[in-house]
Amino acid sequence: MSDRPDTQAVKSYLLTLQDRICEALRDTDGGADFREDLWERPEGGGGRTRVMQDGMLFEQGGINFSHVRGEALPAAASASRPELAGRSYEAMGVSLVVHPQNPYVPSSHLNVRFFLAEHPEDDPVWWFGGGFDLTPYYGFEEDAVHWHRNARDACAPFGEDLYPRYKRWCDDYFFLPHRNEPRGIGGIFFDDFDQGGFANSFAFTRSVGDHYLSGYLPIVERRWAHVYGERERDFQCYRRGRYVEFNLVCDRGTLFGLQSGGRTESILVSLPPEVSWRYDFTPEPGSPEAELHERFLAPRDWLTESA
Numbered sequence: 001m002s003d004r005p006d007t008q009a010v011k012s013y014l015l016t017l018q019d020r021i022c023e024a025l026r027d028t029d030g031g032a033d034f035r036e037d038l039w040e041r042p043e044g045g046g047g048r049t050r051v052m053q054d055g056m057l058f059e060q061g062g063i064n065f066s067h068v069r070g071e072a073l074p075a076a077a078s079a080s081r082p083e084l085a086g087r088s089y090e091a092m093g094v095s096l097v098v099h100p101q102n103p104y105v106p107s108s109h110l111n112v113r114f115f116l117a118e119h120p121e122d123d124p125v126w127w128f129g130g131g132f133d134l135t136p137y138y139g140f141e142e143d144a145v146h147w148h149r150n151a152r153d154a155c156a157p158f159g160e161d162l163y164p165r166y167k168r169w170c171d172d173y174f175f176l177p178h179r180n181e182p183r184g185i186g187g188i189f190f191d192d193f194d195q196g197g198f199a200n201s202f203a204f205t206r207s208v209g210d211h212y213l214s215g216y217l218p219i220v221e222r223r224w225a226h227v228y229g230e231r232e233r234d235f236q237c238y239r240r241g242r243y244v245e246f247n248l249v250c251d252r253g254t255l256f257g258l259q260s261g262g263r264t265e266s267i268l269v270s271l272p273p274e275v276s277w278r279y280d281f282t283p284e285p286g287s288p289e290a291e292l293h294e295r296f297l298a299p300r301d302w303l304t305e306s307a
Contacts (some may be wrong), residue, residue, distance in 0.1 A: 003198045005126045007090070010114045010202065012092045013068060015048070016208045017112070018065045021096065022050050024213050025063075028220060031056030033258075034063070039263045044069035045090070049266040053273070057224050059101045062269030067092040068260060084125065087117040089261075093130070094209065095253065097217070097270040103236035104226035106136035106143070106184070107243065107272070108216045111253065112209040125197075128205040129191035131166065132212050133174050135184030135243060137236045139286055139296035143219045147300040151188045153212035158195075158204045166190045171299040181297050183246050187215075192296050211299050235289050237276040246273055273300070 019214035022034050033053030040046035047066035052058055068302050069090040093113025100107065112130035135149050148167070155162035170189035175182050189210065194201050247270055255269040 003112070004124065005198045006202075007092075007114070007116065013202075013206060014065055014092060014112070014114075018048065018050065018094050021110075021213060021290075022063055024217065025052065025058065025061055025098065026102055027114065027157045028217060029055040032058070034061075037266070039266065041068055041216075041261060041263070042216075043261050044199060047263065047266060049269065051262070051269055055101070057101060057105070057220065059099050060269075060273045061096065061098040062266075063094070063096040064269065065092075065094050066257075066262065068262060070260065077218070084117045087119045087122075087125070089115065089117045091115045091256075095270075096164055096212075099240070099272045100220070100224070101224060102224055103137045103228050103232040105220055105222040106134050107240075108135070108212075109133050109208070109270075110212040112205050112206070113253075121155050126194065127191070128193045128201050130205060130208055131170055131187060132215065133170055133184055133187040133189070133294065134216075135239075136240050136292065136296060138232070139185075139292050140223070143222070143301050144296065144300075146218060147187060147215050148227075150211055150215035152303060154207045155188065155204075157207065158200070160164035162190075162204075163188065168299075174246065176242060176250060178249070179242065179245070181242070181293075182299065183242060185296055185297070185302070234276070235283075237272075237274055238278055238281060239292075240272040240275040241277045244275055247271060 009186040026033055029052065032052050034050040034052050037049045038046070039049065045068035047064060050063045052061040067090065072087055073084055073087070091113065093111060095111040097109050098107060110132040114126070114128050116124055118124045136143065149229050151167065154165040155166065167186060171182060171185040173189045174184065174186060183217040195205065255266060258264065283293060
C-alpha cells in the first residue's frame with residue numbers, strides 16, 4: 001500500500017465510538033450504568049470492556065474495545081490468508097451485542113475493526129471490516145425496513161454497489177448451516193476492505209459505526225413498552241439459543257478472540273444471560289412465532305419490497 005495507515009487515528013475513533021454508544025444506551029435505558037473492566041493481554045495489547053446488566057430496557061449489553069498485538073497470527077486468521085504467516089500483527093476494534101428485556105425489542109450487534117500485518121521486508125498489509133445486524137424475536141416490517149434503509153444510508157456516499165453487496169454478505173455470514181436458517185434479518189457485513197486507500201476505507205468504516213445508533217434506537221423506542229407475557233419470554237429464550245449456537249460454532253470473531261488469547265469474559269459477553277433449548281420445537285401454525293420463521297428468517301430485499 002502506498003498510503004501508510006494511521007493506527008492512532010483509528011484507535012482514537014474506536015474509543016470515542018465506544019464512549020458515544022455507551023452514553024446513548026445508558027440514557028435510553030434510564031435504569032442501569034456500565035461496569036468497566038480494563039484488561040491487559042500478556043502477549044501484547046489489551047482492552048476496555050463495558051457491561052450493562054439488568055437495566056430497565058436492556059437485560060445485558062456488552063460494548064468492547066480491544067487492541068491486541070502479536071508476533072504470529074492465530075489459526076483462525078491465517079487459514080484463509082497463508083501469505084500472512086510469519087508477520088507480526090495488530091488488531092483493534094469495537095464490538096457490541098445488546099440483549100433487551102422485552103421480547104418485542106430485537107437484539108443487535110455491531111462490529112468495526114482494523115487489522116494490520118507487517119514484515120520488515122514487505123509493505124504492510126491492512127484492512128477494515130465490520131457491520132451490524134439485527135435479531136428480532138417477533139417480526140415487524142416497519143423495523144426491518146428502517147434497519148435496512150439506515151444500512152443503505154451508511155454505504156451510499158461510498159458507492160451504490162456497497163449496500164447490496166454487503167447486505168448479501170451479511171445474509172450469507174450470519175447463517176447457521178446446521179439449522180439451515182439465518183440468525184436474524186441481517187444488515188451489512190464487510191471484510192478485507194481497503195477500497196480507495198486508507199482515508200476512504202477509514203471514512204466508510206466510521207460511517208458504519210456512526211449509523212448503528214440511528215438504526216437501533218428508533219426500534220427500541222417503538223417496541224420497549226409493548227406488553228408481553230411468559231409465552232413471549234419463553235420464545236425469546238428459545239430463539240436466543242440460536243444466537244449462542246452461531247457465536248460458538250460459526251463466528252470467526254469469537255474464534256479469533258479465543259485463539260489469540262483474548263480475554264474470555266469480554267469475548268463471551270455477547271452471549272445472552274437467559275437462554276433455553278427445546279427438542280424439535282415447531283411454532284404453532286398461524287402464530288406470531290411461526291410468522292418470524294416464515295416471513296423474517298429468510299433473506300429478503302426489504303427496501304425493494306417496501307417501495
